[in-house]
Every structure is written in C-alpha cells, then in structure tokens.
Amino acid sequence: MNFQSLSHELTECDREPIHEIAAIQGFGALIGVDRNWRITHHSANAAKVLETQKRVKPGQDLALHFTHDALKVLDGALHRIVEDDRVERVFGLDLVGRAALFDCAIHSAGNTIIIEFEPHDESEFRDHLTTVPHIISQLSKAKNTDALCTQAAILVRKMLEYDRVMIYRFHNDDSGEVIAEDKRADLDPYLGLRYPSSDIPRQARSLF
Numbered sequence: 001m002n003f004q005s006l007s008h009e010l011t012e013c014d015r016e017p018i019h020e021i022a023a024i025q026g027f028g029a030l031i032g033v034d035r036n037w038r039i040t041h042h043s044a045n046a047a048k049v050l051e052t053q054k055r056v057k058p059g060q061d062l063a064l065h066f067t068h069d070a071l072k073v074l075d076g077a078l079h080r081i082v083e084d085d086r087v088e089r090v091f092g093l094d095l096v097g098r099a100a101l102f103d104c105a106i107h108s109a110g111n112t113i114i115i116e117f118e119p120h121d122e123s124e125f126r127d128h129l130t131t132v133p134h135i136i137s138q139l140s141k142a143k144n145t146d147a148l149c150t151q152a153a154i155l156v157r158k159m160l161e162y163d164r165v166m167i168y169r170f171h172n173d174d175s176g177e178v179i180a181e182d183k184r185a186d187l188d189p190y191l192g193l194r195y196p197s198s199d200i201p202r203q204a205r206s207l208f
Helices: 003-015 046-050 068-079 122-139 145-160 202-207
Strands: 029-033 039-042 088-094 101-109 112-119 164-170 176-183
Touching: 029 046, 046 112, 068 088, 068 101, 122 145, 145 164, 145 176
Parallel strands: none
Antiparallel strands: 029 039, 029 112, 088 101, 101 112, 164 176
C-alpha cells in the first residue's frame, strides 16, 4: 500500500469546499435577494420550478415574480427569525398567483436573504403533520441519552424509509463512534464502530 499517496488524498479531501457546494437538489429552487428585495442570486431552475415564462435574473425586483401577498408573508417570516443561523418555514404559499402552492424556507446570509422553495405536496404535508407529534411523544419518553439516540434512529428511519440511519458522536480527539443505529435486517451492523479523525474531513466535522 502506498501510504504517502493515501495521506495526499486525505489532504485533498480536507481542502474540498463541501460547505460551498454551489448546487441545490433539483426538486426545489433558490433565489437570493438584497434588503430591497432585488434579486442577487438564483438557481438555474428557478423559472422552471415556478413554471413561469419570465426570465429570472439578477437586478430584478422580486415582485416581478412573486405576488404582493406572498412577499408580505415572506417578509413576516423573515422578521420572526431571532437567531442568525435560524431558518423560518412557510408551507402551502401561493408565490405566483396561480394557486400553485409552494413550501418555502427563508433565512439571512450576511446582507442576502435566501429563499428556497419547492412545490407543495399536500398528502406528504399531512403525513408529516400527523407523524411529528408522535415522534416528539416517543422521544420524550427516553430515560437517558443512549435511549434517546436509539429511539431517534428508529423513528427517523421509519419516517424517511431509509435502509439505515446512524447517529454518530465525535470525541474530543475528533475521532467518531456510531452510538445508535437502525437498519435493514440484511445489512452489516456499524453500531459501536470507531473511526479516526481522518475519516471525516475537518470542514465536514465543523458542519456536523
């Protein structure tokens, strides 16, 4: 094994700007505006997700694309934010005045207001409304941190239908340990496995 090559790869991994991916998932879109609600940034698919023929471009007033009522709701959501890193969400909002509803997330990044939006799915929204109180109720019964993490892994996997959900704890030396897990029966378990600090890039640990 070429250990020198491996060390180099880890160094390159540490340099990868994963906190600045410059991309979004295709089912949603993003528009950034300044404090005067003029567009400063937008994802390439913004017009497609809004289903509009109007071209979305920097310098435009957001009112060219969003209705007055939608902007008022978003402005109200923005003013409910009391912490710099908090995101406020609005569900089932008619952004463009065609009765097409969107779920939105809004937050500030410096002087830029970030608005993320995706088409509203009423059936999925109802499912989440009924699921979340049940999850909170189950988690509130946990007697200690280990029980809380185990129950959280089970409930998250059930809600999202993933093959595996793990909860990972970082130690003081930046190594990590899988402290809770729920998985498909045919998968090998990772519970209890320890990983060196080099296994996860520094910028990823900071994000987590």
